[in-house]
Amino acid sequence: MALTKYNWILALITICFCVSSFMNGANDVANSYATSVAARTLTMPQVGFLSMITEFVGAVALGNRVTNTIKNGIISIKRFDGNPGSLMLAMASAEFGSATWLAIATTAGYPVSTTQTIVGALIGVGFAADSPVVWEWKSGSVSQVAASWIIAPLLAAAFAAIVFSTIKFGILERANPFKLGMLAIPFYLAFTCAVLALFLVVEAPQAPSLEEFGAGKAIGIILGVFFGVLLFAYVFVRPYLHRRLVKGDSRIKFYHIPLGPLLMKDDPYLYWPGKADGVVVIDYYENAYAHKDGVIEHQSDSEKDVAISSSLEKANPLVMPTARNRIVTPEERFLAPSKHLPAVHPSRLYGFLKYFLFQGVTRDCVSHEDPKLQATHARCKIYDNRTEHLFTYCQVLSAMLMSIAHGSNDVANAVGPWAATYSTWQADKVATKVPTPVWMLVIAGFLLGAGFWFFGFKIIRALGNRITQMSPSRGFSTELGAAITVLLASRVGLPISTTQCLTGATVGVALMNLDVRAVNWRQVLFIFSGWILTLPCAGLLSGLVMAMALNTPHL
Numbered sequence: 001m002a003l004t005k006y007n008w009i010l011a012l013i014t015i016c017f018c019v020s021s022f023m024n025g026a027n028d029v030a031n032s033y034a035t036s037v038a039a040r041t042l043t044m045p046q047v048g049f050l051s052m053i054t055e056f057v058g059a060v061a062l063g064n065r066v067t068n069t070i071k072n073g074i075i076s077i078k079r080f081d082g083n084p085g086s087l088m089l090a091m092a093s094a095e096f097g098s099a100t101w102l103a104i105a106t107t108a109g110y111p112v113s114t115t116q117t118i119v120g121a122l123i124g125v126g127f128a129a130d131s132p133v134v135w136e137w138k139s140g141s142v143s144q145v146a147a148s149w150i151i152a153p154l155l156a157a158a159f160a161a162i163v164f165s166t167i168k169f170g171i172l173e174r175a176n177p178f179k180l181g182m183l184a185i186p187f188y189l190a191f192t193c194a195v196l197a198l199f200l201v202v203e204a205p206q207a208p209s210l211e212e213f214g215a216g217k218a219i220g221i222i223l224g225v226f227f228g229v230l231l232f233a234y235v236f237v238r239p240y241l242h243r244r245l246v247k248g249d250s251r252i253k254f255y256h257i258p259l260g261p262l263l264m265k266d267d268p269y270l271y272w273p274g275k276a277d278g279v280v281v282i283d284y285y286e287n288a289y290a291h292k293d294g295v296i297e298h299q300s301d302s303e304k305d306v307a308i309s310s311s312l313e314k315a316n317p318l319v320m321p322t323a324r325n326r327i328v329t330p331e332e333r334f335l336a337p338s339k340h341l342p343a344v345h346p347s348r349l350y351g352f353l354k355y356f357l358f359q360g361v362t363r364d365c366v367s368h369e370d371p372k373l374q375a376t377h378a379r380c381k382i383y384d385n386r387t388e389h390l391f392t393y394c395q396v397l398s399a400m401l402m403s404i405a406h407g408s409n410d411v412a413n414a415v416g417p418w419a420a421t422y423s424t425w426q427a428d429k430v431a432t433k434v435p436t437p438v439w440m441l442v443i444a445g446f447l448l449g450a451g452f453w454f455f456g457f458k459i460i461r462a463l464g465n466r467i468t469q470m471s472p473s474r475g476f477s478t479e480l481g482a483a484i485t486v487l488l489a490s491r492v493g494l495p496i497s498t499t500q501c502l503t504g505a506t507v508g509v510a511l512m513n514l515d516v517r518a519v520n521w522r523q524v525l526f527i528f529s530g531w532i533l534t535l536p537c538a539g540l541l542s543g544l545v546m547a548m549a550l551n552t553p554h555l
Contacts, residue, residue, distance in 0.1 A: 025451025058407020097542025153504025160481025
């Protein structure tokens with residue numbers, strides 16, 4: 001029989017679950033795509049639609065069907081034996097603390113770990129309920145979570161720096177970078193897809209362990225994907241790139257890739273061609289420093305010297321960044337045209353509706369107004385735009401890999417407490433491991449994508465160009481380095497965060513400029529402070545709610 005007297009707890013945790021999933025998407029999903037937006041590889045609307053798909057696929061198709069009630073075993077479940085109502089209250093308090101801290105952190109622009117947020121919330125609940133908390137060094141313990149603040153960024157920085165060094169020294173700084181890039185890009189595409197295959201085979205929550213699946217099978221599938229994508233890239237992708245970048249045909253779009261060898265003809269047939277006078281390659285090093293009035297401030301002589309000596313050194317060919325015009329804000333686009341009309345006028349109401357639906361994906365997340373950040377960007381070297389464009393395709397694949405991995409793994413952070421409470425409410429007994437209904441994963445997957453669509457721009461800004469100058473080759477290296485770190489760490493049981501991996505990877509790539517001043521250390525410290533605050537703040541919020549609920553006087 002269901003615990004009908006605790007319907008209010010079920011209603012409370014349902015609301016908190018929705019907020020937690022929404023803010024999870026606004027924070028962690030934005031991490032996956034931040035470098036793609038900062039590098040101008042994808043626009044915010046494109047990322048909005050793409051994230052809805054990848055997060056939903058990750059959560060529903062690959063999400064864990066059995067969710068542990070107590071994340072990582074961080075507190076003892078024995079404290080709640082024989083008292084299902086207290087377990088429901090504990091999970092509701094943890095979900096409340098997690099949702100509240102994620103909302104605060106996202107609003108403030110802190111890219112935080114949602115996994116460590118729910119861990120902190122459970123620690124607070126453990127203290128309030130007098131349940132033992134696992135402190136000693138073991139899988140998923142508090143000490144390992146704290147150690148991951150240092151371990152995860154360092155590992156990701158190392159892997160990302162290695163990936164970018166192969167691009168930097170093997171392609172970008174050679175005599176003919178574009179020619180070398182055309183030869184190498186199929187290998188980078190194949191390697192990225194092989195990493196995705198590795199995740200799907202052995203690391204997805206529903207996948208069998210490597211020991212159960214068999215190392216031979218796993219290696220066979222990964223090598224098969226690698227060489228299959230390599231062949232596809234040489235037969236279909238290279239002719240597309242040759243037509244677009246060598247012959248400068250702006251009519252060619254990504255959906256013409258299936259034409260493959262036909263694109264090598266002088267005048268191939270094109271279905272749905274683009275504009276003949278369109279832009280072939282944008283300037284990926286466009287100046288992001290702009291004032292609100294649209295005026296680009298001129299650099300001082302000293303800043304010009306910095307830009308010339310460090311940004312343009314060894315660049316092939318020499319490319320000067322263009323000035324960036326101010327982007328129209330959502331308020332100007334949707335609200336200003338009908339501002340003079342009455343509040344109930346249909347045109348003004350339609351403007352309010354468009355603003356509500358699209359304000360999150362029409363904001364400028366690239367431009368900034370910080371002269372110190374402009375000096376940091378000037379320390380980064382500028383490379384050939386055509387060569388950079390080659391890596392946009394790899395970057396989109398790596399961003400999708402990170403987003404799918406996030407949807408499949410982190411969906412349990414919000415669903416876990418809710419599923420445990422719902423199962424306990426239904427069964428009238430404590431549920432330590434519960435089957436997760438598909439409809440819960442569907443709701444969570446939708447909310448993850450919706451969170452980014454409406455609110456992800458804040459974290460996109462924090463993790464994008466605010467740390468260093470981003471470009472497609474740098475963004476691809478950052479995302480792939482972070483993905484490799486997540487995969488390797490999960491094999492050895494380290495509870496690391498994708499947020500921490502992406503931040504560390506960004507710093508690692510920035511340091512490959514061989515100049516520590518190419519990193520905005522103020523922003524790095526700001527992000528690091530958010531990691532440190534996560535455990536105590538989430539724990540304090542959930543612990544206070546749990547303590548008040550347990551000790552509230554009643555008649």
